[in-house]
Amino acid sequence: MNVLVLGSGGREHAIAWKIKQSEKCEKLFCMPGNPGTALIATNLAGGVNDFDAIKGAVLDNAIDIVVVGPEDPLVNGLRDKFAADSQLANVLFVGPSQRGAMLEGSKDFAKEFMSRHGIPTASYRSFTSTDIDQADKFLESLQAPYVLKADGLAAGKGVLIPETLEEAKASLREMLGGMFGAAGNTVVIEEFLRGIEVSVFVLTDGKDYLILPEAKDYKRIGVGDKGLNTGGMGAVSPVGFADAQFMEKVEERIIKPTVNGLAADGIDYKGFIFIGLMNCNGDPYVIEYNVRMGDPETEAVMTRIDSDLLSHLEAVAKGELSGEKIVISEEGALTVVCVSGGYPQSYGKGYEIFGSEYLERSSVEDKIKIFHAGTSMKEGKLVTSGGRVLAVTVNGKGIEKSREVVYPEIDKIMYTNKYYRSDIGLDLLKYEK
Numbered sequence: 433m434n435v436l437v438l439g440s441g442g443r444e445h446a447i448a449w450k451i452k453q454s455e456k457c458e459k460l461f462c463m464p465g466n467p468g469t470a471l472i473a474t475n476l477a478g479g480v481n482d483f484d485a486i487k488g489a490v491l492d493n494a495i496d497i498v499v500v501g502p503e504d505p506l507v508n509g510l511r512d513k514f515a516a517d518s519q520l521a522n523v524l525f526v527g528p529s530q531r532g533a534m535l536e537g538s539k540d541f542a543k544e545f546m547s548r549h550g551i552p553t554a555s556y557r558s559f560t561s562t563d564i565d566q567a568d569k570f571l572e573s574l575q576a577p578y579v580l581k582a583d584g585l586a587a588g589k590g591v592l593i594p595e596t597l598e599e600a601k602a603s604l605r606e607m608l609g610g611m612f613g614a615a616g617n618t619v620v621i622e623e624f625l626r627g628i629e630v631s632v633f634v635l636t637d638g639k640d641y642l643i644l645p646e647a648k649d650y651k652r653i654g655v656g657d658k659g660l661n662t663g664g665m666g667a668v669s670p671v672g673f674a675d676a677q678f679m680e681k682v683e684e685r686i687i688k689p690t691v692n693g694l695a696a697d698g699i700d701y702k703g704f705i706f707i708g709l710m711n712c713n714g715d716p717y718v719i720e721y722n723v724r725m726g727d728p729e730t731e732a733v734m735t736r737i738d739s740d741l742l743s744h745l746e747a748v749a750k751g752e753l754s755g756e757k758i759v760i761s762e763e764g765a766l767t768v769v770c771v772s773g774g775y776p777q778s779y780g781k782g783y784e785i786f787g788s789e790y791l792e793r794s795s796v797e798d799k800i801k802i803f804h805a806g807t808s809m810k811e812g813k814l815v816t817s818g819g820r821v822l823a824v825t826v827n828g829k830g831i832e833k834s835r836e837v838v839y840p841e842i843d844k845i846m847y848t849n850k851y852y853r854s855d856i857g858l859d860l861l862k863y864e865k
């Protein structure tokens with residue numbers, strides 16, 4: 433099969449890397465890709481929302497299957513555009529329809545979906561600017577801290593968790609007043625859940641599903657989970673506290689009703705579902721759905737799949753997932769993201785990355801994989817081009833060992849203002865058997 437992966441981050445590099453290992457993979461393309469994907473695939477010019485460029489690439493390269501990395505094109509209806517185009521309707525496509533993508537595109541839609549299908553989640557109500565008084569009353573009925581979420585996509589920044597009622601009421605007014613643009617026209621207010629978060633990943637064809645390895649990500653910029661939120665500074669899989677008993681609850685209480693709920697609602701969903709969960713005293717509650725894989729969790733998760741991902745993706749797109757079995761490695765994965773100093777605020781770009789002899793170490797046999805996120809080529813040199821620059825994954829048994837391997841590898845990669853978190857995985861040591 434000829435495959436096109438849409439996207440340009442570490443997530444897409446990891447997905448492409450895994451697809452490349454399949455015997456079914458003939459030609460592999462990424463749009464737009466990055467210098468990392470260029471090592472294993474052909475990068476094509478074009479953006480993930482540029483339908484004309486995508487259509488041209490699919491037809492020119494006889495693409496059999498399209499795999500969408502980010503949520504944006506899905507929320508914008510890329511799958512529906514394929515379905516409506518006579519030249520593209522038969523191309524296999526991994527990613528939900530626009531309605532399915534609303535699980536991520538609208539927090540209110542997701543919450544309604546969960547309550548309709550009895551899926552455990554924080555209790556909530558949604559408000560617009562016409563019902564501020566009721567929103568205040570609802571806030572007064574809750575315990576601090578307060579969780580306020582902009583309904584729409586807000587680049588991962590649309591959630592505020594004020595500590596006091598006063599701040600919550602002020603934040604509510606700012607959100608409804610346009611602090612997050614139209615994404616905040618509706619605000620979801622929900623009960624604060626106490627627990628530890630874990631991400632669960634599912635591949636579904638709308639009827640059956642495969643459960644991918646779970647992961648924990650590290651969102652804050654600073655050691656000890658302090659400081660500003662980022663796109664993600666690291667990931668670990670497996671997650672010790674997500675043991676067999678917990679995962680069984682996740683499957684029965686969340687995954688099955690989610691997949692069945694999509695079918696019952698008549699929603700065409702063939703793709704990934706990322707379920708952000710809170711483990712509250714051993715019981716799982718859904719924090720949010722995303723309609724794509726997470727970054728950098730993907731850079732850990734993909735390295736633990738031993739079965740043929742492309743075969744799974746083909747089955748998903750064809751609606752024939754029932755015959756597929758996923759095989760997950762006993763070995764764990766630990767990923768550390770190297771970022772540009774200053775990120776997630778302002779940072780410099782265009783710094784040459786040295787140690788490139790190590791950057792190509794992404795063969796299957798290698799226990800070290802380096803996935804490119806924010807890199808580009810400038811005058812024949814590899815340079816930094818984003819906040820998150822590279823994701824370094826090491827596979828092995830046990831977090832402590834993996835940490836001993838990954839950090840010396842990171843030392844070999846050099847660029848101006850390199851920064852990374854030195855504590856990835858430390859909080860999970862106590863859950864290891």
Ligand SMILES: Nc1ncnc2c1ncn2[C@@H]1O[C@H](COP(=O)(O)OP(=O)(O)O)[C@@H](O)[C@H]1O
Pocket residue numbers: 554579581588589590591622623624625626629708719720
């Ligand atoms: N009900 C909740 N209780 C406690 N923490 C929450 C709750 N909802 C969200 N959070 C915290 O806020 C973060 C962001 O919320 P989320 O719904 O995942 O939005 P997004 O990823 O779109 O910003 C979560 O990862 C979690 O740490």
Ligand SMILES: [Mg+2]
Pocket residue numbers: 708720
């Ligand atoms: Mg989230």
